[in-house]
Amino acid sequence: MARHIPRRIAGHGLQLPARAVTEMRADLASVADRVVAAIIAEVPSYDDALTGSMGENIRNAVQLALGGFLSLASGRRGADPRTPTAPSVEGAYQLGRGEARSGRSTDALLSAYRIGARVSWREMSATAVRAGMDAPTLGAFAELVFAYIDELSAASVAGHADELATTGRVRQRLLEKLARQLLAGAPAESVAETAARAEWEPPTTLTAVVMPDSQVRPVLVSLPGATIAVTDAPEVEEGGLLLVPDAHGRARGALLRTLEGRDAVAGPPRPWLEVRASLDRARRARALGLGPDTEKHLPALVLAADADARADLREAVLAPLADLRPATAEKLTETLRSWLLHQGRRDEVAAELFVHPQTVRYRMGQLRDLFGDDLEDPETVLALVVALG
Known part of the structure; x- marks a missing residue:
């Protein structure tokens, strides 16, 4: 995936003196330790995340990134000039995916990159000056450091986004499977297994809401996050179906207010494994031109049953x-x-x-x-x- 990240540092033209590179490479481990310490001190969400094995993994990742940078800056022979930072960028990409799997946003990670850039530059520039690097080279060196960090940041953001997209697609497919099982009356064991795989906590009740496909997304944003949305549902002529968790009691009023003016019909709340009964009533009410609340039209529904x-x-x-x-x-x-x-x-x-x-x-x-x-x-x-x- 890292190959998709725009590369702005290939062909940079800078080649650090060998002595400076040797001294900076010898100090990589201690620089990595100071970078991690600064991140722990300045980014609260990493206070616990960077301890133990996770902290060791991050230290290794920092050393890999710094080592990749020094290889780039020294113009090491044998490196592919088109992808001089491929291992480091791939590592940053995977780091972003890991952050998404841990449930964290990119905010903390990007803060960590900024802190890492500052600490790394401070340490490496001091070593470069001691090694006799002249001012023009030092300026080019600084520019390359921050361009390199930008590239790593972009790679991590891409990894984070890809992981969320992948996870989201897989979970949506599982939720759609769950909906089909519920509506088909599948065995409770099979339904519960699918719910667990989708990381969907079964509610007390589910309420079926039928509507045109075009209304699903506008309504969905105002409903609980555990709502299951199904488009092109074969059981619904209009194609749009929502299974809303725990919309019973006082919560039903909030659901009905959300549906106002949406050409939608809400069935009754039913135990979650019996949501098909809610859908059947909503479909009958819609066919009779009744709605949005089926429970306001019970006499008409009874009289029209046969x-x-x-x-x-x-x-x-x-x-x-x-x-x-x-x-x-x-x-x-x-x-x-x-x-x-x-x-x-x-x-x-x-x-x-x-x-x-x-x-x-x-x-x-x-x-x-x-x-x-x-x-x-x-x-x-x-x-x-x-x-x-």
Whole structure:
């Protein structure tokens, strides 16, 4: 990967006196120790990281970098002029990857490079002056030191970014596999294994949210980091699916506020292994044009669960009206519905239908003649409420 780093120090033209190089090389170990000590003292996040074996690895890396620099600066024969610092740059690249795996940002590492450059320059320049290096050469030497550090810094940043990208891609694939397993009802053991490999801590509940693909990213930034996003989900016509952890209780309100104006529908929270039930309800609600909160539309969802059965029930319970003129049957049907839902409160029925209370009384008289005692039968009343609800 290091070959992708822009090289600004190849062909620099500087060649240090042999005596200066020999003396600086002899002092590499002590310079490396002082560099590491300065980093520990000045970068708090490395206070514990550079002790023990990790500290020894860093000391070796510093010596490698300084040795590579001296080979570059001395114009050592046999070095490839196109990639004079390849081992050192590759080491810096791998160092950046290691920092990403440790969960650290590049901030501390770049600070360490700046400190390393300062300490190294101070130590090596003192040795160079003692060895009789003239001012013009010393100036060119300084320029090369800091260009070299810039190259190492860039290599580490690239390594850090590549590691995050690689890790992110692998984890995203595992999370998508986890989502597919959850929706397919895979065995709990298999689902738990995938969750562990993805370093995803199972929540108490999951809530399925369906939406167009184009809305997934804008919504995702406002949701918990453990949310699983799936685009082009075969189970969702629009293609976008989010599985949101622990969006139950008070947290559901925050989720719904995030979804406002997003053309999204949130199913109910369900135990995380049963999230398929949440998705099924969200899909049904969306198909009926209901949303964004399925739990605000439970009666409509229940009534629409079997549309054919409801139509048959309606036909059966309204059989006493079958021989009436359509217009009359329609008026009596809407009056009966309102009377049932308002529990016989005539004035409220009249207000809803925009008619006089006496009209309601007249129509209910007609209905009692048609239905007889059935209007007092609990089972008939239940069937009428379901059919007309």
